[in-house]
Amino acid sequence: MKALTIKTLTKVYANNFHALKGINLSVEEGDFFALLGSNGAGKTTAIGIICGLLNKTAGDIWVLGLNHSTQTNDVKRLIGLMPQEFNFDMFDCITEILNNQAGYYGISRSKAKIQTKILLKKMHLWDKRNDAAGSLSGGMKRRLMLARALVHQPKILILDEPTAGADVEIRRFIWAYLKELNQLGMTIILTTHYLEEAESLCRNIAILNAGKVVEQTSMKKLLAKVSHQILILETTSILPETIQQMQFECTRLDDYTLQVALGQNINITDMLRALSQQGISIKHVRNAQNRLETLFINLTS
Amino acid sequence: MWIVYKTIVIKEILRFSRIWVQTIFPSIITTLLYLLIFGGLMGERIGLMQGVNYVHFIIPGVILMTVITNSYTNTMFALFLAKFNHSIEEILVSPAPYWIVLLGYISSGVARGFVVGMGVYLTASFFMDFEIYSVSITLVIFLLTAVLFSLAGFINAVFAKSFSDVYVVPNFVLMPMTYLGGMFYSVEILPEFWQSVSLLNPIYYMIDSFRLGFLGVSDADLTTSLSMLLTTIAILFVVSLYLLKKGFNIKN
Ligand SMILES: Nc1ncnc2c1ncn2[C@@H]1O[C@H](COP(=O)(O)OP(=O)(O)OP(=O)(O)O)[C@@H](O)[C@H]1O
Ligand SMILES: [Mg+2]
Numbered sequence: 001m002k003a004l005t006i007k008t009l010t011k012v013y014a015n016n017f018h019a020l021k022g023i024n025l026s027v028e029e030g031d032f033f034a035l036l037g038s039n040g041a042g043k044t045t046a047i048g049i050i051c052g053l054l055n056k057t058a059g060d061i062w063v064l065g066l067n068h069s070t071q072t073n074d075v076k077r078l079i080g081l082m083p084q085e086f087n088f089d090m091f092d093c094i095t096e097i098l099n100n101q102a103g104y105y106g107i108s109r110s111k112a113k114i115q116t117k118i119l120l121k122k123m124h125l126w127d128k129r130n131d132a133a134g135s136l137s138g139g140m141k142r143r144l145m146l147a148r149a150l151v152h153q154p155k156i157l158i159l160d161e162p163t164a165g166a167d168v169e170i171r172r173f174i175w176a177y178l179k180e181l182n183q184l185g186m187t188i189i190l191t192t193h194y195l196e197e198a199e200s201l202c203r204n205i206a207i208l209n210a211g212k213v214v215e216q217t218s219m220k221k222l223l224a225k226v227s228h229q230i231l232i233l234e235t236t237s238i239l240p241e242t243i244q245q246m247q248f249e250c251t252r253l254d255d256y257t258l259q260v261a262l263g264q265n266i267n268i269t270d271m272l273r274a275l276s277q278q279g280i281s282i283k284h285v286r287n288a289q290n291r292l293e294t295l296f297i298n299l300t301s
Numbered sequence: 302m303w304i305v306y307k308t309i310v311i312k313e314i315l316r317f318s319r320i321w322v323q324t325i326f327p328s329i330i331t332t333l334l335y336l337l338i339f340g341g342l343m344g345e346r347i348g349l350m351q352g353v354n355y356v357h358f359i360i361p362g363v364i365l366m367t368v369i370t371n372s373y374t375n376t377m378f379a380l381f382l383a384k385f386n387h388s389i390e391e392i393l394v395s396p397a398p399y400w401i402v403l404l405g406y407i408s409s410g411v412a413r414g415f416v417v418g419m420g421v422y423l424t425a426s427f428f429m430d431f432e433i434y435s436v437s438i439t440l441v442i443f444l445l446t447a448v449l450f451s452l453a454g455f456i457n458a459v460f461a462k463s464f465s466d467v468y469v470v471p472n473f474v475l476m477p478m479t480y481l482g483g484m485f486y487s488v489e490i491l492p493e494f495w496q497s498v499s500l501l502n503p504i505y506y507m508i509d510s511f512r513l514g515f516l517g518v519s520d521a522d523l524t525t526s527l528s529m530l531l532t533t534i535a536i537l538f539v540v541s542l543y544l545l546k547k548g549f550n551i552k553n
Contacts, residue, residue, distance in 0.1 A: 014553040051394045055552045073396035081394050087387035091319065096312070097391075103308025104395035148391075 001065060003029040003156050003187040004050070009059035011045050011211075019045040021211040022059065027204070029064065029155075032182045033189045034198035034219075037208035038300055043191040044084050046208070047160050051081045064155060077105065080154030082145045084161045084191075090134030094125060094144060097133060098151050105152040112151065119147040122177070139170045146174065157181065159190040163197060175201060195293055199223075209300040225295060230288035231268075233258040236281045246274045259288065305397045309405025310412070313379050317413050324375075324413065325420050328367040332421045335363050336428055339485075351487045351518040360425050361515040362484030362508045365446060367421045369479060369504070372414035372447040373471060376406045377454035381461050384551060393552075399545045403455070403538070410451025411444065418443065431515075438523070439514030445530040446507045450475075452537035459544045459551075478504045488520050503529060 004027040011020040019042045027033045037043050048054035050061060052072065061068035063075045088097050095116055102112030120126045123143040128136065136144060142162065149157060162178075163171040178201060182188050192198055198205060199219065206216040215222070238255050248271060249261040258280075262271060272282060317324050339347075340356035350358040383389035392402055425431070433439055453470075461467050482504035488496050499505050506526035513519035 053390055053393050053552060055548055073398070076394060076396040079394070083387075083390065085387065087390045089316075089382070089386055089388040091316075092312075092388075096315075100308050100312055101391055101395070103304055104392055104397045106302070106304050106396070108304055152395075 001029045002062065003027045003031065003064055004189070005060075005062040006046070006050075007060045009046065009049065009061065010057045011042070011049060011054065012057045019211055020049075020057075020059075023208065023211070023213045025206055025213060025216065027187065027189060029187055030182070030185055031187055031189075031204055032178075032202045033187070034202035034205040035189060035191045035208060036195070036198060036205055036296065037191070038193075040210075041208040041300075042211045043208055044160055047081070047083075047158055047191070051079055051158065052076055077152065078155045080149035080152065080157045082142075082149040082157070082159040082162055084164070086133075086141050086145070088133045088141075088144070088148075091132055093130055093132055094120065094136075095129045097144065098148055101148050102151045107152060115151050115153075116147075119150055123147045139166045142166055143170070143174075146177075154186070156187045156189065159188070161191055161193065163192070163194065171197075195296060207296070207299055214299050222295065228261050228263045230294075231260050231262065232286050232288050233260060233275075233282050234284040236283045239280065240278075243280075244278060246271075248274075302398070302401060305395075305401050306405050306408075309392075309397075309402060310408045313375075313406065313409030314412055316379065317375055317409070324371065325417055328371065328417050328421050329424050332363055332367075332424050335359060336425065340429070351489070351520075353516055353518055356429065357431075357516060358487075358512070359485055360431075361512040362479075362482075363425070364418050364421050365443075365508050365511045366479045366484060368414040368418040368443060368447050369450045369475060369507075370471065371417045372410040373450040373454035373457075373475060375413040375454065376410040376451040377458045377461070377467060377471075379406055379409060380455055380458035381467055384458070389551065393548075400542055403541055403545060406455055407448055407451040410454060411447040414447035414450070415443070418447075433515055434517035435514050437514075439511065442507060442511045442514055442526070442530075445527070445534065446511070449507075449530060449534050449537065452534065452541050455541050456537065456544065459541070459549055462550065478502055479508075483508050483520070503533060506530070 004025065006023060006025040008022040008024060009020055010018075010022050012018050023042075023046065035043050035046070045054065049056045050063075050068070064078055066075050066078070068075050092100075098116040098119065099109060099112045102115060103109070107115070117126070120129055123146065125140060125143060125147065128140065133141065133144065142165070146159070146162065149159070157178075159178075163174055166174065175197070178188055178190075190197075190202070202219055204216075204218050205222060207214050232253075235256050235258065239252055239258065243250055243252055243258075248263065248266055251259045253259050258275075260271060262268070268285070275282060336356060339359055344355040347355040349355070380389070383392075457467070457470050481499065482502050483499065488499045488505070491499065500521075506521055506529050509519050509521045510523055510526040513523060
């Protein structure tokens with residue numbers, strides 16, 4: 001079954017800004033899905049509509065076969081949201097925030113307390129359980145929002161930039177936890193600006209640009225589209241002034257640096273062999289640019 | 302359903318309890334000032350009003366004014382702050398029915414009105430003797446007034462976009478309407494024209510009936526007051542629920 005289907009979803013804000021111009025999307029149940037797009041592309045707007053925070057202007061949404069407009073409350077029960085911006089009452093204490101959130105879903109206090117304890121321990125926030133939300137660090141607040149999204153045990157977890165502003169350790173922790181949840185069968189949809197995050201976690205992606213879906217495909221296919229790889233090579237000795245043409249594009253950047261573009265017809269060993277035949281020996285190789293970033297820029301500009 | 306309601310009410314009651322110094326003391330101090338000025342200093346000169354000692358005459362109005370401002374500001378700030386720090390989203394993403402959410406907010410406004418109104422009543426009865434004429438009328442009028450102004454505060458918060466919007470109605474509408482609603486006098490003493498103007502002020506009916514409950518004296522008819530209160534509540538409830546469902550100023 002489809003976890004989420006969106007048909008010609010449109011959003012025009014009160015100031016007449018067209019934030020979504022009829023987007024279509026579909027996410028399989030159990031998928032790990034990334035919604036990518038530059039700032040202002042409309043990701044948060046789309047998520048806001050799915051989660052009941054914003055009114056749509058037009059279009060249809062189905063969540064696990066339920067109609068978003070007519071079975072709104074059943075749909076809400078299925079979804080957990082970790083929003084982009086902090087949105088708790090900063091004076092409330094952490095346990096209260098989670099218990100209350102469970103309360104809004106109609107979960108009794110005694111059951112909520114059990115769930116809250118499990119989640120706070122999992123998020124390494126149990127020691128802080130009596131502190132006010134406002135006193136947490138940014139990374140802790142993010143983990144609190146993740147815990148809050150999970151109190152009612154949703155089937156679909158939507159995360160709007162879950163690791164923005166989180167340090168490497170917390171980012172790895174969140175990634176590992178999301179993978180675990182996905183393996184247990186939860187459908188996960190996230191937005192991110194870190195392409196590395198999408199690459200290492202997600203199976204399918206959609207790219208949103210200026211309110212339109214410009215690409216929806218699998219991560220594998222997307223990566224295969226990256227036709228060539230740009231490498232920067234440092235040489236052990238001064239390069240000759242002119243370099244002979246080879247099977248690949250090669251540019252002399254300075255006395256010790258070369259830039260090469262490798263197509264799919266040639267691998268690195270062949271490239272290095274070709275260079276050494278010209279008497280060029282290589283000390284160091286690095287990627288000029290993340291391949292995905294290059295592709296992303298091509299698709300959105 | 303009951304759990305959702307309880308969650309909202311308890312959360313909001315905790316919120317105003319956390320700031321109890323700000324919520325309870327100002328009203329108590331105002332009451333003490335009224336008792337001092339109208340009871341101790343001027344009461345003797347004014348004499349009787351509707352056959353009642355002047356300081357006794359004004360106490361029901363003072364209590365009801367406390368209830369009005371506290372119920373109103375409580376729901377107004379509860380919703381306004383939730384909009385401001387976006388914690389309203391916690392409720393919006395959940396399947397909590399809107400009418401339950403609204404009832405939760407109203408109940409916390411009523412609770413605040415009750416706590417502070419009670420505080421004022423106890424302060425007043427500490428300094429003078431009171432015998433409540435009819436506890437049931439007093440409580441019913443208190444309850445309806447608190448519900449009505451909780452709803453009004455809710456609507457104010459829906460429309461408020463900035464902190465200054467929050468202060469306009471309490472200061473420029475509620476205060477004058479309460480002061481001119483017969484809090485300090487019986488409308489009998491007014492010239493005929495101003496008497497009929499007063500009859501258009503809904504707060505006049507509330508104070509008058511509340512005084513009836515307290516002291517057994519009144520100008521207007523209790524049934525008129527009750528039907529007026531109930532009609533207004535019904536209208537405000539429908540309007541609030543509509544605004545909440547539409548997500549007016551929240552989901553656009
Ligand atoms: N309440 C609003 N009123 C008017 N315009 C809005 C409103 N909220 C967002 N927008 C506009 O809609 C567009 C999409 O915003 P949105 O927040 O959905 O982008 P996003 O893809 O989440 O961006 P980011 O990556 O920066 O979070 C932006 O141009 C934004 O200015
Ligand atoms: Mg966003």
